[in-house]
Amino acid sequence: MVTDFKSRQEKLLGRIDHGAFIIPSAKLKTKSNDTEFPFRQNSFFKYFVGFEEDNALLVLKKERDGSIRRFLFVEPKDPTLEMWAGIRLGKERALELLEVDETYNNTDIEEKLPHILSGVSELYFNHYDPESREMVLKASQTLSRQRKNKSPKPHSWKHSLPLMGELRLVKDQSEIQAMKKAAKLTDVGMRAAMALSRPGVNEKEINTLLTYLFNQEQGEGPAYDSIVAGGENALILHYINNNMTLKEGDLLLIDAGAQVNTYASDVTRTFPVNGKFTEAQAELYSLVLDSQKAAMAHMKIGNTLGSIHLETSKALATSLKDAGILSGSLDEIMETGSYRTYYPHGTGHWLGLDVHDESPYLIDEGNDTLSDVCLEEGMAFTCEPGLYFPADDKNVPSKWRGIGIRIEDDLIMNESGFTNITSSIPKEIKEVEEACQGDLKSILNKLETLPLMAK
Secondary structure, three states: OOOHHHHHHHHHHOOOOOEEEEEEOOOOOEEEOOEEOOOOOOHHHHHHHOOOOOOOEEEEEEOOOOOEEEEEEEOOOOHHHHHHHOOOOHHHHHHHHOOOOEEEEHHHHHHHHHHHHOOOOEEEEOOOOHHHHHHHHHHHHHHHHOOOOOOOOOOEEEEOHHHHHHHOOEOOHHHHHHHHHHHHHHHHHHHHHHHHOOOOOEHHHHHHHHHHHHOOOOEEEEOOOOEEEEHHHHHOOOOOOOOOEOOOOOEEEEEEOEEEOOEEOOEEEEEEOOOOOOHHHHHHHHHHHHHHHHHHOOOOOOOEHHHHHHHHHHHHHHHHHHOOOOOOOHHHHHHHOHHHHOOOOOOOOEOOOOOOOOOOOEEEOOOOOEEEOEOOOOEEEEEOOEEEEOOOOOOOOHHHOOEEEEOEEEEEEEOOEEEEOOOOOOOOHHHHHHHHOOOHHHHHHOOOOOOHHHO
C-alpha cells in the first residue's frame, strides 16, 4: 500500500532526473529563558513524512537509475530527557513506522550525510534557511576532501521550495477532510462569537472563546492569531491586540480559523455588536457581499486568482464610483488603482497546511516565461473582499466613516466549479442578525467533547 506521504515523495522525485532533497523539521523556539513556544511542525516536513518531532531531517534521494532511497534522522532515545520533555520515537521505531529506508540519530548527520549524498550532483534545499545551507556546505566540503571517491559530488544547489510548493497546490482527500473539519469548528466559533457579542463585552473575551472552541474535538487551536476588531480597529488589517471593549452601534470584524492536523481554515465575518445592522451598515455590507458573489461567479477551472481579483476589484470600484467616493470612469479608476485606498489587499490566497499556503502563484514555463497558475480541481483558497473607510476621510460619506467590512470564505475547486466549505457560517444580513440572537449554551452543546460543566 502506498501511503499519502510515500506518494508525495514519489511525485516530488518524479520531477527531477536525479538528485536529493533535504527537508528539515521545525525546531523548538525559545520563548523565555528555559521555556519554549508551542511546537509547530515545518509544513513541508509534515507534508512529506508526517512525523511530528523536532530536530529531525528527511533526505530523499533519486539515483541515476531512477531508484529512490529515503533517509530520516531523528532525536536519539534518552530516558532522562524523555522524562522531562516527552517520549521520543527513536530511530528503531521510526524505521518500523515511517516507511523510510534508513534511520539514524540526528547526532550522526555530519558523519552520515556526506555518504548519503555521494553520487549526487544536484541538491535541492531551502536556500532561505541558513542551517540547511551550512549543512549542505559541510557535507559538500567533506566529499570534496575524499579524493579517492570518484562518484559525482554536489555541484548544483537548487532552491527546493518552488517544486515542493507546486505539489501542495492540489489537495488530496485526506487534506480536504482535515480542512472541512477545521471549517466545522470555525463555524461553531463564529456562531458562538456572534451570540456572545454585545456592548460592554471585551474583544479579549471573544478571542478567548474562539481559542477554546478551536481546541475542541480534533481542533489544534487557531491556525493563526485571531483578529477580533471592534469599530475602527477593523481598519487595521492585521489587528491582534484584541483588548478593546465593544461599543453600541459598532460593527465587529472577526478574522479567525481553526486548525486540524495542521491544516488551516481562514474565515472573516463582520456583524453588528448589538445584533442589528443600521441602514447605513447594511448598505455597505451588501456592497462587500455582492462583490464576493461577483468573485465567486468567476471561480471556474482555468481561471486564475489574478483574474478573480480583477473582477472583484471592478465590482468594488464601481460601488465606490456610484457612491461618489471615487471619480472618473471605471477604466480610469482601475488604471490609476485609486480603489486600492479602500480595498488594499488581494481577493484570495492559497490555503492548506499554512494559512497562506506555500504554493506558487506563477508557474515557470521556460524561456523566462511566467504565467498565472490556473485553477484546477483540488486547489484550495480564500475569497475575501473588503472595504475600509478611515474616520477622517472626507471623500467618504459620513455614515460610512470609520467602518471596515471584510467577508471571507474557504473554497475548494471541483469538477463542476467549487465547494464553499465555510458556507454554513452565517453571512447574509438576515442570517447574521439571527445568529447574533442565538443562545450561546445551545451552540456549545452541539460540540461532542465539551466538558460536562459547559453542557
